[in-house]
Amino acid sequence: MSTLHTVNKSPYERNALKSCLDHLSAGDLVLLIEDGVLAARKGGAFAQVLGDVGRSCKIYALNPDLAARGIAVGDLVEGIQTVDYGGFVDLAADATRVCAWL
Template sequence: MSTLHTVNKSPFDRGSLESALAHALPGDAVLLIEDAVVGARSAAARIAEVLKAAMPACSLYVLGPDLSARGIPTTDVIDGMTVVDYAGFVDLVTGHDKTQAWL
């Protein structure tokens, strides 16, 4: 049983990313969408550390169209995070037993 966790709020504004990571189990995936993608930049040291700490256990993804819309090039994204499009989002949903939205 693995879970896809979706997070849509900026980690600079809300605690939903950190709460999601605190409840994600090994083998789960976490996908950043909407405003949460601002947390995927490697230059933002504190949040980048939080994400990197989760990485050995969980796979981390970020929605590319949301990055582009916010002017964040994929080259700015934390190493080890995977950029997906909406089709990739669908594959993540079907590839895990369930989806939990951290609204």
């Protein structure tokens, strides 16, 4: 029983990531997509909080969206895993529900 939360907004512009992270249950999964992946780059203002949350909930970033924005996988906050669209499908199928933070 877990929820896959998707976040597609830059945390530097909107509060979708913060709101998502505030509403996680233990064992939930977070997938950063579209501009949401901007949060995942190490050295950014959200690296710390993602690192902290990552200890109880798995955090993923959509690789095609990272690549489109010039963010190398090697530059991600430690612990964040990358998936492609097939991996996104797998995460959605394995979770009990999907919650989009638009």
